[in-house]
Amino acid sequence: MSSLSYVPPSADSPWGTYLSQIDRVIPYLGPLARWAETLKRPKRALIVDIPIEMDDGTVRHFEGFRVQHNLSRGPGKGGVRYHPDVTLEEVMALAAWMTIKNAAVNLPFGGAKGGIRVDPKQLSMKELEKITRRYTSEIGLIIGPQQDIPAPDVNTNAQIMAWMMDTYSMNVGATATGVVTGKPIHLGGSLGRVKATGRGVFVTGREAARRIGLNLDGARVAVQGFGNVGSAAAELFAGAGAKIVAVQDHTGTIVNAQGLDMAGLMETLRRDGGIGGFAQADRIDNESFWDVDCDILIPAALESQITAERANRIRARLVLEGANGPTLPTADDVLNERGILVVPDVICNAGGVTVSYFEWVQDFSSFFWSEDEINVRLDKIMVDALKKIWETSERHRIPLRTAAFAVACERILMARQERGLYP
Template structure:
């Protein structure tokens, strides 16, 4: 649909660089265990690599290669000066002590240090990694370089150069795109109803932000099930209950399954939990007019087609949850310039990027009469192809 030349497609089909490493770690009992890890750098035509590091027992090289391509697309959908990258260590962090986890984190960075850095590839948190782990990794890289290098890693604690607004960035970006979509439909926020599957960081924050601007959040869920009240739920009360046990004790609502939540008659549906929850089997029963993918990959390809043909607008994950990588970009800029922004500045700059990106993707999708996901891919890959040509690669 974009009309890319075959040789450009061949370049984009493969990561430019994949590193496989093995590194020893001293365990608490004195034994030495060898861990495997990977770092894939998909394409650096637009700038340094950017993407998370995950710790998971099922990490594979193929997985990080695919995710690095996804990051190239995500970065270019919102116009960041990055190519995509992704990394992972084969381990189960839930079985490691705090000391073992730190040694694994430092060992992996030491193993991949030659191909990362502020101007090469900037890692960030992903599955089962967090700000504390990023702090250890940044410290390990800094010691190898012989100087403090905060711009080498993003998603760090504030005390080590992390950015304000990072914790809620993914949800805030998702909500910004939802509100733009509703404006185009001529609906005021007070008329909008929303259901959110998942009450982790992204789902919970999205519920709070939507409720804060007047949207009626009528259903939320966690791993134990869903709550529904067509008149609206008290999001703050739910968050308080969740912090002290389970929001299943919340009254004034109907209990239902996570699956049933997806099929409620609402304006906006935000899947913010698992992959592949909307499939060809249930897509025909979805009643929302807009679906915003706060999670990665909640809609299968077959379901995507069914939703599009039903007139349901899907704001794809590469746009809807790009707030996280956007604020990681802001963190990198702040580290490089040693100039730090207020949360209000971060939020305003995030809107300056996400809102125009939504309209650009929507315009391409409408012009080509295709899904927003296809529009996002078309825009992203065209930008990378243009950069490769401008650099004289092809």
């Protein structure tokens, strides 16, 4: 087996999408292109068996993964997701996008990602703790504050990070708060972390809208996915005067052309765990979400949502990728041809990992910042990163995604070149 990319990926798979994105950026890398193959091969992938005793006394086995894609710029950084559809190929792609994302916003991290193939909704709290602790023990040989720092992702949260931190700490014999980020505040978590990804979507969206002459006051926004990212972004856009005209989550799709009442919507989300039961809106079928008339579209659910067919139906001026890999390469081409600006995931949703970086730094120093300080630092990093990517896009006359990859890949491959090959 020569590499972890030995299985030819389908074009529409997350890994296939990532490889296509790398191919598109190679012409803009100059002499560094000789190192580009580095980006197509994960450095390390670990598949682990997770046996746990269930509440009914039976023993079940679950499959877990941790992939470190590239560590040239620093320790691995990336979330852990619990989902019944998690595969090695998906985790490879998510780790690779973390490599690009961290470099795009110039954080001193490489890219990593983890996951367990499980539906956490089918587990009791005790079973969830067991699966988390066993998974942490199994991947413990490759994670650590200076090696690889997990964080929350789909279906994981601060409680799961607390269990991971405690398990790792017990195994090394010392409290190691910096081994994960996204922890509870009183265990070394950072203020501002929960809404950081959504805030990053808003900040990059605000900057992009300003550059294309789109006034946020009265702008119509459609949001797919209403978890931490989608809901936080929606609240911030509404606070800037925008109207949230459509929302889709696992409980359904709702629309109101006059704008959804955010306070009522958030109350429904807290009460029901979804927005499907919100009374002050019309229900439409999920596929019709892509036909909603809007100015800004925020895909903040899972990857591979915007296909070429859906891209032809989108009626927005601006697409803000709150999710990782929501747009297929063929759809990217359609949106570009139609003049719809896409702010890519690797910059748009980088607010979460940026505040994770702040948390990691605070844990090392045991000195913590206020939420206002966090937000000011976050906004500056996001604005500066988008400015550089925008300038690169204009200079080469390429889409923002290709420009973001060009900026990131140059930083990654320069580090690779300067470090050299060992032995």
